[in-house]
Each structure stands twice: as structure tokens, then as C-alpha cells.
Amino acid sequence: MRNTDSAIAAHDVSARFGRVALFEGLTLTVAPGESLAIVGPNGSGKSTLLEILAGLRRPTAGRVLFTAGGDDDARTDRSRIGFMGPRVEPYPDLTGMENLLFAARGGSSRERAAALMERFALRPHRDKLTRHYSSGMRQRLKLAIALVNDPPALFLDEPGAMLDEAGRALLRAEIDARRAERIIVMATNDADEAALCSRRTALG
Amino acid sequence: MTPTRPRSAPGGPRLGELAKNIRKDLTVEFRNRYALSVALAFAAVATIAASIALAGTVPAPRVQSALLWIVVFFAAMNGLAHAFVREEEQGTALFLRLHATPHTVLTAKLVFNIALLAAIETVAIPLFVVFLQLEVRALHSFVAIAAVGCLCLACAVTVLGAMVARAGGRGALFTVIAFPVVIPALWVLIGATARSLERPGPFDSGSVLFLLAFSGAMAGVSYLLFEHIWEE
Numbered sequence: 001m002r003n004t005d006s007a008i009a010a011h012d013v014s015a016r017f018g019r020v021a022l023f024e025g026l027t028l029t030v031a032p033g034e035s036l037a038i039v040g041p042n043g044s045g046k047s048t049l050l051e052i053l054a055g056l057r058r059p060t061a062g063r064v065l066f067t068a069g070g071d072d073d074a075r076t077d078r079s080r081i082g083f084m085g086p087r088v089e090p091y092p093d094l095t096g097m098e099n100l101l102f103a104a105r106g107g108s109s110r111e112r113a114a115a116l117m118e119r120f121a122l123r124p125h126r127d128k129l130t131r132h133y134s135s136g137m138r139q140r141l142k143l144a145i146a147l148v149n150d151p152p153a154l155f156l157d158e159p160g161a162m163l164d165e166a167g168r169a170l171l172r173a174e175i176d177a178r179r180a181e182r183i184i185v186m187a188t189n190d191a192d193e194a195a196l197c198s199r200r201t202a203l204g
Numbered sequence: 205m206t207p208t209r210p211r212s213a214p215g216g217p218r219l220g221e222l223a224k225n226i227r228k229d230l231t232v233e234f235r236n237r238y239a240l241s242v243a244l245a246f247a248a249v250a251t252i253a254a255s256i257a258l259a260g261t262v263p264a265p266r267v268q269s270a271l272l273w274i275v276v277f278f279a280a281m282n283g284l285a286h287a288f289v290r291e292e293e294q295g296t297a298l299f300l301r302l303h304a305t306p307h308t309v310l311t312a313k314l315v316f317n318i319a320l321l322a323a324i325e326t327v328a329i330p331l332f333v334v335f336l337q338l339e340v341r342a343l344h345s346f347v348a349i350a351a352v353g354c355l356c357l358a359c360a361v362t363v364l365g366a367m368v369a370r371a372g373g374r375g376a377l378f379t380v381i382a383f384p385v386v387i388p389a390l391w392v393l394i395g396a397t398a399r400s401l402e403r404p405g406p407f408d409s410g411s412v413l414f415l416l417a418f419s420g421a422m423a424g425v426s427y428l429l430f431e432h433i434w435e436e
Contacts, residue, residue, distance in 0.1 A: 056298065056301070056302075058436075078301075078302050078303070081302075083302055085298075087295060087298050088295070088298045088299050088302065089294060089295035089296050089298075089299060090296070090299060091228065091232060091294070091296050091299070092294060092296075093231070093232045093235040093236050094228065094231065094232065098228075098231070101224075102224060102228055102303060103299075103302075103303045105221075105303075129235070145299075
């Protein structure tokens with residue numbers, strides 16, 4: 001998949017919950033080859049901004065354009081984004097492999113899913129229901145799900161949470177492998193994770 | 205300024221994606237059997253309770269018919285709501301929104317709900333035959349009405365399940381919202397079923413056509429509304 005024609009542009013974006021303004025008038029763009037870390041204290045709106053940029057939540061005001069595959073009117077489909085976050089849970093009554101196959105689109109999905117299970121050290125657990133996964137294994141599976149369609153834009157919310165050292169090394173390797181061509185947007189409180197990104201936006 | 209955002213692929217569900225969603229819903233249900241076991245238990249308990257209350261007397265066909273559809277309707281309510289409520293409770297709704305188009309999700313849930321209603325009827329009708337001496341005299345009409353009844357109730361309430369789930373509600377709220385919507389269909393279902401119990405007669409095409417039209421109208425409204433309900 002060519003990714004050089006993908007971009008995210010947020011214009012004057014605000015988010016409010018009732019009378020509480022999380023952020024206001026935020027304008028930013030993220031182009032392929034750029035990675036953006038959204039940092040800030042708890043409750044500052046990092047996850048909300050990430051979901052707004054990914055198109056999973058409407059901003060209170062402002063506009064977000066997501067262009068991909070030459071489609072610049074935001075009618076891009078969600079197979080073009082990979083999203084990983086605490087609010088995106090795999091089905092607890094499906095196995096890890098079944099969850100991955102459910103998310104996979106296009107040809108050779110079984111091979112791609114099997115390769116990801118191998119890469120994330122989940123192969124011995126591929127036929128286990130994810131309700132029996134540990135938190136770290138579930139986090140690895142979530143990352144694999146976000147990557148299974150090799151999307152041009154990757155949105156990661158606290159991706160290193162629950163991961164052990166080997167898991168964090170895998171995460172760094174996956175981000176490194178994609179940084180040059182893909183859009184990566186990450187909400188994090190972890191300084192090491194934020195350092196993986198080329199730019200930062202601080203909230204709060 | 206109007207916010208725009210990435211959407212699921214436009215257009216109706218693709219067959220492969222639809223099959224994947226239906227398989228997922230059935231697999232999840234088969235593994236925990238929450239909706240089915242509660243629904244079947246309710247149908248069995250309600251039928252046996254009615255039988256005990258009637259103390260061996262055989263109720264009139266219209267009463268049998270009304271009891272049958274009341275048992276099916278209320279047995280189904282918890283399970284029908286659960287199709288969407290479970291997605292919100294388990295945190296899988298966003299996962300589903302990311303990986304399936306809204307119309308695929310609705311179609312898969314509709315198929316699941318039709319299957320659930322069919323399973324409830326498959327258990328409830330023999331229980332009525334045994335415990336309430338249900339005697340079918342116009343078999344073709346009875347079978348057709350029972351089959352269209354599944355379709356009709358599922359089409360009427362599936363999108364309501366999504367609304368209740370998105371509003372953070374639970375099964376009890378779903379029943380209250382669903383009841384007024386299905387009253388016209390229940391009215392016709394009870395009347396047509398009663399006629400098929402009373403005497404042998406010609407196929408009740410009028411009732412079947414009404415129920416099919418009702419199902420079509422409810423499905424149409426559901427497809428028009430669902431994307432807004434699901435994505436907002």
C-alpha cells in the first residue's frame with residue numbers, strides 16, 4: 001500500500017465535556033513519515049484528541065480531515081487506520097487468532113495474522129480465549145490487531161501500558177519499522193515512548 | 205464548521221464481511237450461551253407456570269395464541285437487547301466499529317436475533333403443545349405465521365437494542381421501549397395464530413403479507429437510522 005498521499009489535518013479543534021474544556025483551537029497536521037506524541041497530565045484530553053484525530057469521536061468544534069488513497073473528502077474507510085487503546089477491547093469469547101482474523105481485511109489474512117501472532121510471541125496462545133489472556137498478552141494482541149491491515153495511519157493510546165520489557169522492545173521495533181513511511185500518532189505519559197516520535201503536542 | 209472524519213466503507217455489507225460478523229456473533233453466543241439459556245429458561249418457566257395456573261383446563265385458541273406470543277416476546281427481549289448491550293459492556297463496541305461497516309453490524313445482529321427467536325419458538329411451541337394442549341388445525345398458516353413472526357419481531361427491535369446500548373441502558377429499558385413498537389405486529393400475530401388453532405382453513409396470506417410489509421418497513425427505518433445511532 002502506498003502511503004505518501006495520506007495526511008491528517010486538524011483545524012481549530014476543540015473538545016468540551018459539559019462546561020469543562022479539555023483543549024480549544026488546536027490546529028495540527030501529520031504527514032506520512034511524521035510521528036506525533038500527544039503528551040500531558042491525566043485528564044488533559046490525550047485520548048480524546050487521539051480519538052478525534054482517528055475519526056472515532058467528533059470534536060466539539062473544528063474540523064479534522066483524514067486523507068488516504070487519494071480520497072481527500074474524509075470518505076476513507078477504517079481499514080486505513082490502525083487504532084490501539086484501552087477502550088478497544090478484543091472479544092473475550094474469541095481466541096486471539098479469531099480476533100485477529102476478525103480485524104483482518106483483504107487477501108492472505110490468515111498468513112498475516114499467523115505472522116503477527118508469531119512476531120508478538122502469541123503463537124502458543126493463539127487458540128486460547130482472550131478472556132484467559134494476561135493484561136500484557138492482551139496488550140500485545142491489541143497491537144497486532146492495529147497492525148494486521150498494515151494501515152497508513154497508526155493511532156496508539158498508551159501502547160506500552162502493561163507490556164513487559166520484551167513487549168516494549170517489540171513495540172519500539174514496530175514503530176521504528178513504520179516511522180519512515182506511515183503516520184503515527186501516540187498518546188502517552190511515558191517519556192521513552194514519546195521519544196520514539198518526531199514531534200510532540202502537549203496538552204493541559 | 206462541520207467536523208469530518210474517517211468512515212467505514214460506504215455502501216451495504218459485503219457478503220464476506222457479513223458472514224464474518226454473523227459467524228462472530230454466533231460463536232460468541234455459542235461459547236457463553238447467555239442470551240439463549242436465559243431466553244429458553246424464561247420460555248420454559250413461563251409456559252409451565254401458565255399450565256399450573258390453568259390447572260389442566262384447556263384455554264381457548266385466542267388465549268393460547270396470546271400466551272404463546274407473550275412468552276416468545278418477553279423471553280426474547282433480554283437476549284435481543286443483549287446483542288448490542290454486550291458489545292458496550294465488554295468494551296468491544298469500538299473494536300466492532302473499527303472493523304465492520306455499520307450496515308454489516310446491523311445485518312449480522314438482525315440475523316442473530318432472527319436465529320435467537322427461531323430457537324425460542326422451537327422450544328416454546330412444543331412446550332405449549334405438551335403443557336397447554338396447543339392443537340394446530342391449519343399447519344401451513346401456523347408455520348408461516350411463526351416464521352414471519354421471528355422476522356417481524358427481530359426487524360422491529362434490533363435497532364432499538366442498539367439505541368438502548370448506546371444510551372447505556374439495560375434490558376428492562378429495552379422491553380419498555382420495544383413494546384409499543386411491536387404492538388401492531390403482536391396484534392396480527394395473535395389473531396392469525398388463533399385462527400390457525402381454531403379451524404383448518406386456507407393459507408392466511410393477508411396476515412403474512414401484513415407482517416412481511418411491517419418487517420420491511422421496520423428494517424428500512426433501521427437501516428436509515430442505524431449509522432447515526434452506531435457512530436454517534
